[in-house]
Structure formats: structure tokens, C-alpha cells
Amino acid sequence: MVHPTAPDTATVRPAADPLFNQSLEKGLDVLRAFTAAHRTLTLSELAQLTGMTKGSAQRTVHTLQVLGYVGKHPQTRRFQLLPKVIEIGFNYLAAHPLIRVAHPYLSQLATASGETASLTEPVGTDMVFVAQLLTTQFIPVLTPVGMRIPMYCTSSGRAYLSQLPEAEARALLEAAPRPARTPATLTQVDAILERIAQCRQVGYATNCEELFLGDMGVGAPILNSKGQPVAAVHLSPPTSRWTLEQVQQKLAPMVIECARAISQSITH
Template sequence: MPSPVADPLFNQSLEKGLAVLRAFDASHRTLTLGELAELTGMSKGSAQRTVHTLQVLGYVGKHPQTRRFQLLPKVIDIGFNYLAAHPLIRAAHPYLSQLAQSSGETASLTEAVDADMVYIAQFLTTQHIPVLTPVGMRIPMYCTSSGRAWLSTLPDAQVRSLLGSAPRPARTPNTLTGVNAILERVALCRKTGYTTNREELFLGDMGIAAPVVDNQGRAVAAVHLSPPTSRWTMDEAQAKLAPLVIECARAISQSLATY
């Protein structure tokens, strides 16, 4: 865990509890006490006290067969309360629905968290999709259309700083990892109003995205479609889907003033 700046109000016990909850992910659905201690940087004694508290509160339990620790459904309450009270999601709902219907593809809304984008709303297509990206999932900015759309509203210096703040591994053979190459895509988005990604994060998956901005032009989110390569070429997606994405992002941006 990162060491907090000296702050008399900072609660380290709460920090440890959140670190334990964050240790569970798709790669670590169940964990032993020792694994939790290693992943969070705690001693076993500290990890044991933290996990016990979370067990008593109903956020963590033990798998009935393996006896390994796992998250319990109660943890959903924390994220759901954020989504339920979010004015951006309420404003975007009708426009995302219309975008999904008019395009026939999955329409999503994402927000920035550090150097990632997190899904906060989504309308799924009834057609086959190669990748499941549920609400709450985080994806990196550098190799996604939604991340590049959000970055396009920032000055180049801030974009470089964000790109340099986290690793940029090649997720597929098509992933752009160089800062200058990514900046070119970001700059193009400023001119065209949208940006793309073709199989840079997941094979078989593309992205067409546009930024959602407030009345001062600051990015608050990004809208994107996820057309699969099995149904679309990039040229077709840009010609037919990009105008729909731009219009959806513009409509959401304009509607924010009423919330």
C-alpha cells in the first residue's frame, strides 16, 4: 500500500480495509490470509484483524469448500450507491439507449479513475459480443477509444503526464504503447470529434468513442460503441457509427446543465 502523507486525520485501519477489498479481482477471486497479506503489504496479524472485521460486517466470507476468503454480495452496496445517485448516469440513460438501438451495438459510458476508465453505464446489444465489459470494470486509457477520447480534452503536457504515470504493456499485437503514437490519436480526436481503437485491448473488439464535457469543455466521461470485427470493418464503423457516437456525446453534454 502507498504510504500516506503525514495527516493526523488519516485512518490507517480504514485504508487497510479498503486495500483488502481491492485485493480481490478477476485473477484473485479467492485468497488465503497469507496471500492477502502479501498483496496488501500487511503483516499476517494486521491482515487477520482486518479480514475478521470485514467478515463480521458481512463484506468478506469463506468459500464453503476451499475455506479461502472471498467477497460477499454486500460489497456491491458501496458501488451501487455511487451509481444510483450519479446525475451523469441519469442524464445519459435515454441517449445511451437510443445509441444502442440505432447502432445495433453495445453502448457504454465511462469515467476516468487515475490512468483508467471505469464503466458506469451500459446498454448491451442482443447480438453476439466477443468480450464482456460489465459496469464497474476498469480499462486502461492508453489503448482504449474511451480513454483517448477523455484525454483529447486535456493539454498535451497533462496527457503525457497521465500516460507516463502507469505501465503501457502491449495487450495484443495491435496495441499502441508509445506516448507519441498515442498522442497522435488524441490529437486526431480533437479534430474529428471521435477516436478509435482496433483490437488494442481485446482481440475481436473495436471501439468508437467521443468525450462528454461540461459547459467549460472539461471532460466528465466518454461514450463509446464496441463493434466487433466479425460484423464491422474499421472503415464501415467510422463512416456509420462515429456520427452516432458524436451526436450521443453532444446530447449528453448539453443535457448535463439540467441536472
């Protein structure tokens, strides 16, 4: 996945922008430095991860402490995020009309398929989970709301890319790091574009253990009133319960219908 402090390709600011607030940028960089791999950080580690001087990092962290977004672990005294940061993301989710519209359709999809149904939106070269209905059955990988997954090797990402002009899809793929997450991961742009072209023809995209071992995906794009992709819906069937052929035959039609229903609902 993209490093938490790496800029999204769609939001890189111009070199000269008199209205840009660098202090706010630094504060957001500090918040984004905390990840599952970096749950607690020292001041020196924060400075290194964000590219700040130690003095600048200290001022930024102190401000976030005063505001209640960052605190210190009671035992290690290392910095960590506090629950208040959830408010920022929750406000986006609570006010998002697409999530409200999609929820009943995701619920129907999860019930009919017996698998976890998710809604994702594009962020740079990634897709981010914005809604999810979990199955009661075993799932090999936890993908909570807020988690980002790369477009190039996921069904939701490929479904989204399939509805973009080919030049735009290629540019996004070329801009993204494309490491081999598993032995099955496609990393060459032309090979990925072939899969995307197949999705364009059949209406859905697949991923078989390209992101996580034991995990598959089948996704379809959600389009707005102008026919532009805005999100994707996908199921996450594990290889312990499904073969790829079974996924294509049984689950793909359900995913296509769910995405179509959501698309129609947001265009009226």
C-alpha cells in the first residue's frame, strides 16, 4: 500500500500556491504517519516519517496534543492517536449520500452471497473502504472501513479503472507503486490493462490472491448520472469456500446487479 505520508496523485498542490497552509499540511502529515505498523512513535520517528525537522515536528505534535488528537502511551510515553481523530472520518461517512443509498443493497448482497460486501471509493491510486457488511462466516483478512487498498491488484480498483478512458487508467497505474504482494500479483501495466479490458466487456473484475493469500475479490463499478465511475462494490470470497470459476458464475451476477441498483438510485 501507499506510504501514509505519500501524496495522492490527484491532490499534489502546485509549486506556488499563496493560499496553501503549510502548518495544516504538517499537522495532517503527523496524523497520517500513525498506521497499523506505526501505532506509537517517538518525536524523532515522527520527524523522519514526515520529513520535518525535529523542532517543527515537536510544535506540530504539541498542537495536536492540546487539541486532543494525539497523546502519549501511559507506559512507553510514545506518541499515539487518540479517539478524537475518528470524528474527522466519521463526519464524512455520516454525511455521505452514497453510503446511505448503498447500505440496503450491500445488506442484500451480503445476505444473498453469504460473503462480506464492501463499498469503496477512489483516493489517488488506491480504493478506500467507506462501507461494509460483514459475513458471519470466517474471513481470512480484516479490511475495516477506512482501510486503503491499491487499485492495480484488486477487483474494486480494476472495476473502477474499467470505466475510465484507457489513457487515464494507464496513467493511474503507471503512477502507482506496484509491488508483488503475493506470487499471483500482476504488476505489469499492460497485463493489468488486459484484465481491466475484460472487466469492461463482462461488467465485473476479479482478483484471485493478488493482494492477500487466501482471499479473492469480485467487483463492479458504480456510475453517476453522467456515466462516470464514482465508487465500486465488491465481495471478498475466500479460497477456502470458493473457486474462481464459482465466483464468476454465482457471485459476479449478484455484484453486477448490486452495483447497477446503487448506480440507478444515485442518478434519480
